[in-house]
Amino acid sequence: xxxxxxxxxxxxxxxxxxxxxxxxxxxxxKNKIAYIDNARLFNxxxxxxxxxxxxxxxxxxxxxxxxxxxxxxNFLGNKIESEKVSxxxxxxxxxxxxxxxxxxxxFRNDNEKTxxxxxxxxxxxxxxxxxxxxxxxxxxxxxxxSGEGNLMYADEKYDVTEEAIVFVNQKYKGKNG
Numbered sequence: 001x002x003x004x005x006x007x008x009x010x011x012x013x014x015x016x017x018x019x020x021x022x023x024x025x026x027x028x029x030k031n032k033i034a035y036i037d038n039a040r041l042f043n044x045x046x047x048x049x050x051x052x053x054x055x056x057x058x059x060x061x062x063x064x065x066x067x068x069x070x071x072x073x074n075f076l077g078n079k080i081e082s083e084k085v086s087x088x089x090x091x092x093x094x095x096x097x098x099x100x101x102x103x104x105x106x107f108r109n110d111n112e113k114t115x116x117x118x119x120x121x122x123x124x125x126x127x128x129x130x131x132x133x134x135x136x137x138x139x140x141x142x143x144x145x146s147g148e149g150n151l152m153y154a155d156e157k158y159d160v161t162e163e164a165i166v167f168v169n170q171k172y173k174g175k176n177g
Contacts, residue, residue: 031140034160038144051118062107069100129168
């Protein structure tokens with residue numbers, strides 16, 4: 001029995017020594033950590049600017065179509081108010097108004113869907129580039145801040161946002177240009 005207790009004590013002491021050695025080694029290893037302002041990175045990313053411009057052009061085309069329909073509705077509405085019109089003109093007014101409302105809803109839904117897809121595409125690309133940035137700069141960890149409390153404080157010396165913006169845009173230009 002005495003030998004069993006000695007072996008158990010030696011095993012526990014050995015395990016404790018291994019754990020202490022691991023903590024000592026981990027304490028001596030300094031992790032390289034940085035953070036990036038997600039909003040700035042997102043807003044200054046060239047792909048975001050390009051997709052935003054595409055979305056804006058779509059909105060202009062949609063607005064032109066809706067404006068054309070609105071002119072038609074106003075014309076028919078004014079005609080109905082100013083004179084006695086046939087049943088066909090009143091029906092045409094209602095049909096055009098319903099088409100306008102349907103088209104407006106379709107454009108709004110398409111716009112929301114496209115914006116959501118663009119954001120997903122942008123973040124997917126940014127995540128890939130930030131991972132490459134972290135590996136190239138030998139960071140163990142890159143945190144993203146959003147100003148919503150996920151990183152309450154970090155010294156500005158850990159802020160690599162500007163460097164990351166340059167990196168991701170250069171990567172993007174190299175990929176597309």
